[in-house]
Amino acid sequence: MNAEYKDPSLIRNKLSLDFFSALGVLSPSSRHxxxxxxxxxxxxxxxxxSVDEFFLKKRQLPVGPIFYAIDDDANFSLIGSFDKTPKTSLDAGYERKLGTREDHRYLEEFIFKLNTTPKYEYESVMSKLLDVNKYLRWLAGVVCTQNFDGFVHNYALYRNPDSGLFEIIPWDFDATWGRDINGKQMDYDYVRIEGFNTLTARLLDIKRFRKMYYDIMKHTLDHEFTVEFMKPKVEQLYQQLRPHVVNDPYIKDRIEQFDGEPERICDFLEKRNTYLKNQLSTLL
Structure with a gap:
């Protein structure tokens, strides 16, 4: 149960998770x-x-290890986010939600190879460790919704034992659609189209992966990340919650701000869409 207290709209988290599902990314379901x-x-x-064995069963996926990114050391790097020194453990920043201690070897191998594999081998090696297409779809979702923390936090990793590939799952996306982690307004151009983190930078350094990301982002900007696609979803959630906000003892005094959030979200979406479309050429 999330109070969504720092999001004056109360809907950004759900809006984001549903958006990821529309992009073909494994994403938790949610309801108010x-x-x-x-x-x-x-x-x-x-x-x-919860992202656990029931999450997998519901989607008819084979049981495999799941790791939660619990702090910023889950930054896909060999260097810690806090002290900028080499990590003492390759699985630093992660907590195992499902699986055994032996499953950590898969995560450690993944972190090690994504950092140390030379460029001429990168496409081949990473294609055997990561579902690259789904990762790039996730990247498009994080970039569009502009979750700054999402690149090094706010996600889970699931290793599908059938394919042997890791997939990434979003989590905690209330600081999105024009708001930061404190609920303050965030400029629509705060996050660049390439995103951040070591894994993303290395993948986008490979011509085929960069073209794949371009195609995914272009399709997203033309279809899912549009006012036409998202506005009805925003308005539906707003209409569902509006009668109950006035009775919520913790937020009823912020009703005017709540009423203004749908327009604010759509305004951000329109401006961010234009900004990202103008940045598309940098991916070619």
Whole structure:
């Protein structure tokens, strides 16, 4: 249960996770609920699906290890985010949600090879470790929604035992659609089209992967990341929540701000779409 307290719209997290699903990325399902404890009305919360064995079963996926990125050391680098020194462990920044201690060897191999494989071998090696297409779809989603923390945090890794490939799953995306982690307004051009982190930089240094990302991003900007596609979803969520916001003891005094958020989200979307379309040529 997430209170979504720093998001004045209460919908950015769900909007983002549903957006990732539309892009073909594994993503948790979510729904808004009204919470009462011992008869006391506690307001609106977002009920989030856990990324665990039930998540896999629901999608008819084989059981495989799942690792949560629990801090910024999950930055796909050999260098820590905090002290900028070499990590003492290749799986630093991750917590195993599903699997055994032996499964950490897959994660460690992945982190090691994504950092140390020379460029001339990179396409071949990474294609055997990572579902690159789905990673680039995830990257498009993070870049479009502009979750700055999403590049080194706010995700889970699942290794499909049938394919032997890692897939990335988004998590905690309320700081999006024009708001930062504190709920403050974020400029529409804050995050560049290439995104950030070591894995992304190395993948986009490979011509075939960069062209793949270009095609994914162009399609996304023409179809899913548009006012036409997203505005009805924004308005539907707003209309569902509006009657209950006035009864939420923690946010009812912010009703005017809540009422203005759908327009703010769509304004951000329109400006960010234009900005990213203007940046597309840099990927060629």
């Amino acid at each position: 609920v009204l919470l009462s404890i011992n008869g006391k009305h506690e307001g609106i919360y977002l009920q989030l699906e």
